[in-house]
Amino acid sequence: MNPRKEALNILFEVFINNKFSNKLLNNLIKKEAMSKEDIAFIFKLVYGTIQYKIYLEYVVNKVINQDKTDFKIQILLWMNLYQIKFLRSKPYYVINEAVEIAKEINVNLSGLVNKVSKLLVNENLWEVDIKNSQNVFPLENGFPFWLFKKIEKEYSKDSAIDFVKQSNQESKISLRLNTLKIDQQEFESKYLDKYNLTKSGLVDYFYLTDKNIVSEEIFKNGFVTIQDQTSGFASYILNPKKDTKVLDMCSAPGGKLTHLAQIMNNTGKIDAYEIQENKIRLIEENILRLGIKNVNLKCLDALEIEEKKYNYILLDAPCSGYGVIRQKPEIKLKKRSEKEENDLLILQEKLLEKAYKCLESESELLYSTCTINKKENEDQVERFLTKHDDLEKVYERVFFGKEFDNDGFYICKMKKL
Structure with missing residues (x-):
């Protein structure tokens, strides 16, 4: 099985059929014919090409007619440029492999792939030369200008720059220790060195590693689970007491719930x-x-939840997902329409109102999203609080990703008086 051809097919599904790359890539692990080295290379090639797609397309379009070139061939050329520029792969090998793949797509296009790929080796071609000087940095980093300006306007230019840089950094795997099954001291003595774990600076019992542990005993035995630090921080801040009643309104994939x-x-x-x-x-x-053992799980729209009273409520709301661009880089390639944005804000607002109806006196509500967008975060909460003068904000924080090598995230904890 050809790793580059496999990567091309996955990228085609992402760009044409709006599939999520992480789901397609995870299916590779199940293929026995693929070696670990090949799978690792495919992951790197797919993620990298998506991360830098805006830039790669810009450079390749200098030497092709975009409107007259087969789209799969265009993706193949983006892959070639990514390997040559960012992975520093040997051009000769990259080009030869691409030509063979092109023959399978359309033998008549193999010459074009060979010619254009050789042109892409020229580093002068890599330079970003555009009139809009503000867009040079975002374009060089494969980041959409509209999103860069949005973050800059809502927060600061430095925040926008930091977020762009972080979005292209290779992330480590974040693990949460499950203290229901193993003591922290015992866990660290057995596994800290074995899996090259480093402790999180955000939550004491979270760890970072560069090793895939899904097939390892610590994962299978339930000693750890994969969860981003900021996602875990939401439950940590809500901090429900023992023997209380808790509502988790939007539970998937279950990290915060567990x-x-x-x-x-x-x-x-x-x-x-x-x-x-x-x-x-x-x-x-x-x-x-x-x-x-203390979870009652149901498949139901959170807006249809029976309005019982709870001591603690977690609303991890549906959102635009800009904070997890590093994990799902295709998110930045699709700008939501004004209607889509408004529909999402309305849904979040309705969910917050449902949560309010389930709060009893002295109870707490934590609202979180995995996005960097004031409309969905700070502004949404402020509108909510103006409607309910018996609520007070007790904690609020925005993460931009650089703090602890984490995802972008928003958390706000409120208390009913």
């Missing part, structure tokens, strides 16, 4: 809801693997 159960030491009761039926099984698998 973390809440862990914090409560499997006591009390958590009512958890997820609207997508296909994600229920994933949550159930995590609950079983981690030994969670």
Whole structure:
């Protein structure tokens, strides 16, 4: 099986059919014919080409007619440029492989791939030469100008620059220790060195590693689960007490849910809801693997939840997802329409109102998103608070990704008086 051809097919699905690369790539692990080295290369090639797609397309379009070139051939050329410029692969080998792949697409286009790929070796061609000087840095980093300006306007230019830089950094795997199954001291003595773990600077029992641990005993036995630090920080800040009633309104994929159960030491009761039926099984698998016993999970739209009263509510709301661009780089390639943006804001607002109706006195609500967008975050919360004078904000924080080698994230904790 040809790794570059496999990468090309995945990229085609991403760009043409709007598939998520992480799901397509995870399917590779199940293919026994693929070596670990080949899979690692495909991951790097796919993610890299998507991350820098805006830049790669800009450079390649200097030497082709975009409107007259087969789209799969264009993707192949983007891949070639990414390998030559960013991976520093040997051009001769990259070009030869691409020509053979092109023959399978259309033998008449192999000459074009050979000619253009040789031109792409010229580093002078790599320079960004555009009239809009403000767009040079974003374009060089494959980042959409509209999103760069949005972050700059809402926060600062430095924040926008930092976020762009972080979005292209290779991320480590973030793990949460499951203290329901193993003591932290025992865990560290057995596994800290074995898996080259470094402790998180955000939450004490989170760790970072560069090793894939899904097939390892610490994962299978439920000693750890994969969860970004900021995602875990949401449950950590809500911090529900033992033997309390908790509501998790939008539960998938279950990281925050199982973390809440862990914090409560499997006591009390958590009512958890997820609207997508296909994600229920994933949550159930995590609950079983981690030994969670205090969760009542249902497949139901959170807006249809029975308005019972809870001590703690977690609303990890549907959002634009800009904060997880490093994990899902294709997010930055599609700008939402004004209607799509407004529909999302309305949904978030409705979910917050539903959460309010389920709060009892002295109870707490944590609202979180995995996006960097004031309309969905700070502005959404401020509008919510103006409607309810019996609520007060007790904690708020925006993460831009550079703080602890984490994803972008927003957290706001409110308390009902």
